[in-house]
Amino acid sequence: MHSVVCIKQVPDSAQIRVHPVTNTIMRQGVPAIVNPYDLFALEEALRLRDRFGGRVTVISMGPPQAEVALRKTLSLGADDAILVTDKAFAGADTLATSYALAAAIRQIGKELPVDLVFTGKQTIDGDTAQVGPGIARRMHLQLLTYVSRIVEIDLDRREIVVERRAEGGVQVLRTRMPALVTMLEDSNRMRFGSLPDMLRAARQAVTHWDKTAAGIEDVTRIGLKGSPTIVSKVFTPTPRSQRAEMIAIEDGSAADLAAALLARLAERFPGVEKELAKRS
Amino acid sequence: MSEPSQPAKKKRKVVLDERLQAYRGVWVFIEHERGRVHPVSLELLGEGRKLADALGVELAGVVMAEAKLGGDEREARHYCQVAFEYGADLCYLMQSDVLGEYRNEPYTRALTDLVNTYQPEILLLGATTLGRDLAGSVATTLNTGLTADCTELAIDPDDRSLLSTRPTFGGSLLCTIVTLNYRPQMATVRPRVMAMPEPQPGRTGRIVEHGLLMNEADIVTKVLDFIADDRRDQPQLPFADIIVAGGRGLGKPENFQLVRDLAKVLGAEVGASRPVVQAGWIGAEHQVGQSGKTVRPKLYIAAGISGAIQHRVGMEGADCIVAINSDPEAPIFDFAHFGIVGDATVILPALTEAFWMKLKRQAALTPQEETA
Numbered sequence: 001m002h003s004v005v006c007i008k009q010v011p012d013s014a015q016i017r018v019h020p021v022t023n024t025i026m027r028q029g030v031p032a033i034v035n036p037y038d039l040f041a042l043e044e045a046l047r048l049r050d051r052f053g054g055r056v057t058v059i060s061m062g063p064p065q066a067e068v069a070l071r072k073t074l075s076l077g078a079d080d081a082i083l084v085t086d087k088a089f090a091g092a093d094t095l096a097t098s099y100a101l102a103a104a105i106r107q108i109g110k111e112l113p114v115d116l117v118f119t120g121k122q123t124i125d126g127d128t129a130q131v132g133p134g135i136a137r138r139m140h141l142q143l144l145t146y147v148s149r150i151v152e153i154d155l156d157r158r159e160i161v162v163e164r165r166a167e168g169g170v171q172v173l174r175t176r177m178p179a180l181v182t183m184l185e186d187s188n189r190m191r192f193g194s195l196p197d198m199l200r201a202a203r204q205a206v207t208h209w210d211k212t213a214a215g216i217e218d219v220t221r222i223g224l225k226g227s228p229t230i231v232s233k234v235f236t237p238t239p240r241s242q243r244a245e246m247i248a249i250e251d252g253s254a255a256d257l258a259a260a261l262l263a264r265l266a267e268r269f270p271g272v273e274k275e276l277a278k279r280s
Numbered sequence: 281m282s283e284p285s286q287p288a289k290k291k292r293k294v295v296l297d298e299r300l301q302a303y304r305g306v307w308v309f310i311e312h313e314r315g316r317v318h319p320v321s322l323e324l325l326g327e328g329r330k331l332a333d334a335l336g337v338e339l340a341g342v343v344m345a346e347a348k349l350g351g352d353e354r355e356a357r358h359y360c361q362v363a364f365e366y367g368a369d370l371c372y373l374m375q376s377d378v379l380g381e382y383r384n385e386p387y388t389r390a391l392t393d394l395v396n397t398y399q400p401e402i403l404l405l406g407a408t409t410l411g412r413d414l415a416g417s418v419a420t421t422l423n424t425g426l427t428a429d430c431t432e433l434a435i436d437p438d439d440r441s442l443l444s445t446r447p448t449f450g451g452s453l454l455c456t457i458v459t460l461n462y463r464p465q466m467a468t469v470r471p472r473v474m475a476m477p478e479p480q481p482g483r484t485g486r487i488v489e490h491g492l493l494m495n496e497a498d499i500v501t502k503v504l505d506f507i508a509d510d511r512r513d514q515p516q517l518p519f520a521d522i523i524v525a526g527g528r529g530l531g532k533p534e535n536f537q538l539v540r541d542l543a544k545v546l547g548a549e550v551g552a553s554r555p556v557v558q559a560g561w562i563g564a565e566h567q568v569g570q571s572g573k574t575v576r577p578k579l580y581i582a583a584g585i586s587g588a589i590q591h592r593v594g595m596e597g598a599d600c601i602v603a604i605n606s607d608p609e610a611p612i613f614d615f616a617h618f619g620i621v622g623d624a625t626v627i628l629p630a631l632t633e634a635f636w637m638k639l640k641r642q643a644a645l646t647p648q649e650e651t652a
């Protein structure tokens with residue numbers, strides 16, 4: 001059983017602040033983390049290795065610093081880590097990203113055939129949930145998105161059965177491997193790294209692949225050149241004109257505060273008042 | 281998407297190849313489940329109508345449905361009719377026995393076929409589990425741009441291109457994305473982000489039927505089962521008019537009952553932040569935020585919720601937000617309309633009491649015939 005897990009290094013968006021005066025992002029000190037959604041994908045791949053044996057290869061496309069994120073996944077138990085990094089990849093949108101990753105995963109498959117490719121549901125910086133479907137399409141893999149559970153795998157028949165979150169219910173799907181699975185969040189709980197894995201992760205080399213090593217055939221399809229979309233403008237959301245109106249009463253009881261809130265609600269929000277009237 | 285920190289310096293004018301200039305019209309993918317058109321498709325028709333009018337082109341709905349034995353097409357035609365009433369000028373209708381329950385392979389094939397044949401300049405889909413799965417595959421197959429989770433769509437009058445605005449960096453910033461020399465321009469929008477348009481009963485349009493050359497034997501993935509969510513237990517959060525939500529500040533699971541009590545008096549749905557869902561205080565269907573539901577109620581009462589950006593993006597569309605938090609510096613007070621600094625376990629029961637009294641008083645004043 002050979003799984004390839006796609007991970008991305010992202011800025012911890014929970015810690016991003018916008019400068020109150022200049023309205024620019026304050027990136028200083030914002031730590032880079034493994035995209036949290038990708039850890040569910042990694043854990044699922046590790047569980048399959050626990051059950052069936054085999055290997056888990058982790059791959060990421062990004063700047064050289066992204067090696068830190070890959071090392072983190074080694075410490076959690078991944079066997080190999082590959083960083084696809086080249087100046088030519090800069091500015092890639094999801095289409096160009098999936099092109100590059102698909103090429104690199106094909107290269108990985110030449111060494112050891114790949115049974116499953118895993119991605120997270122989405123990234124917290126790109127947030128598009130497109131890279132997974134894109135890779136599947138390019139590699140002609142069966143696509144299984146929003147998987148909440150891998151029900152069974154039959155390695156002899158090369159079949160996989162999964163539960164997939166759909167609108168209004170759960171689909172149970174059976175398909176052929178190789179397939180691409182995007183894992184739903186909270187579908188498993190990430191393990192803690194073991195001491196031997198942590199020690200190994202510190203020494204083990206993370207393989208770097210440039211565009212040639214990654215098997216990129218058509219350089220017009222990667223990076224900015226291969227991206228149909230560009231960001232034409234970045235701006236801060238117009239902030240609410242003011243902070244909340246605070247309901248406070250000196251020495252007031254909770255009941256006084258509640259009464260004061262209801263009064264102000266009725267004055268400022270007739271729409272809410274109407275809604276309440278429907279319920280009386 | 282490119283690194284948002286390096287936006288293009290000056291506006292790039294998009295010059296289209298002649299081949300791409302032939303792409304005309306705005307399309308909305310009409311999603312349906314169990315005989316009902318998904319509300320997000322109606323919201324998109326409202327938005328699509330504005331784009332089509334700005335461009336001076338037609339708005340089309342795309343309906344895919346199972347071909348029923350015996351040729352009963354009423355259901356599929358009903359979806360088209362709904363699309364017309366919500367603004368579509370025409371509908372492309374594809375019916376096949378492989379287009380029953382959603383599967384990526386036949387739907388991707390059907391939609392790419394349709395796009396290649398009729399060449400729309402804009403294609404919009406709901407950012408549902410279906411829409412996202414389909415949009416990503418179709419965009420890759422067509423080798424075109426796709427912008428996910430847009431919050432605003434507009435037309436650039438200079439070059440007719442679609443300007444798709446979406447949150448980035450977890451909602452702290454917005455960015456506007458344009459598609460270069462590629463067509464169609466694709467975008468997804470989450471449910472409840474756009475306003476629901478008013479239907480025009482009786483409005484009609486044309487139906488263009490298109491066939492799909494695909495057999496069940498061609499499709500690798502099989503649906504073994506569909507386990508429907510139990511509707512009765514499933515909160516209709518995205519469409520609730522009043523929501524009472526609780527967070528980690530409630531301290532312990534028992535205290536979450538105070539949120540339910542207030543919700544009950546208000547006839548409201550119950551919402552929650554992610555940590556309390558993860559702690560198992562309440563089911564995941566109640567989670568509001570980036571990885572939960574987007575809601576747009578008239579009133580949102582948040583108790584013991586700090587207002588982290590991932591929560592905020594899911595609820596800031598509420599008309600009125602009331603926050604109860606013991607910390608006067610809590611970020612939620614930066615965007616709530618009303619704030620009460622205090623212990624939620626004390627304030628919530630007082631609010632429940634006050635609303636109960638108010639509603640009872642109103643009921644007493646309401647003339648009988650109005651309640652009938």
Ligand SMILES: Cc1cc2nc3c(=O)[nH]c(=O)nc-3n(C[C@H](O)[C@H](O)[C@H](O)COP(=O)(O)OP(=O)(O)OC[C@H]3O[C@@H](n4cnc5c(N)ncnc54)[C@H](O)[C@@H]3O)c2cc1C
Nearest residue numbers: 527528529553554569570571572584585586591606607624
């Ligand atoms: C990728 C990703 C996706 C996420 N998606 C979501 C999402 O969809 N939805 C979501 O909600 N979160 C999401 N989060 C988590 C988010 O970052 C916050 O951690 C979370 O919203 C905080 O929940 P909270 O406000 O309940 O808890 P806390 O941040 O711990 O806040 C508790 C608040 O309660 C107040 N408090 C304490 N005691 C009392 C009291 N007695 N009375 C009143 N107030 C009190 C405190 O002052 C504090 O402000 C996501 C995070 C990531 C990384």
Ligand SMILES: Nc1ncnc2c1ncn2[C@@H]1O[C@H](COP(=O)(O)O)[C@@H](O)[C@H]1O
Nearest residue numbers: 006061119120122123126128129130131
């Ligand atoms: N640069 C990247 N390198 C490796 N994997 C990625 C990269 N970008 C996205 N992915 C994978 O694709 C998933 C969806 O990403 P996105 O389309 O950006 O929301 C992520 O959860 C990752 O598993």
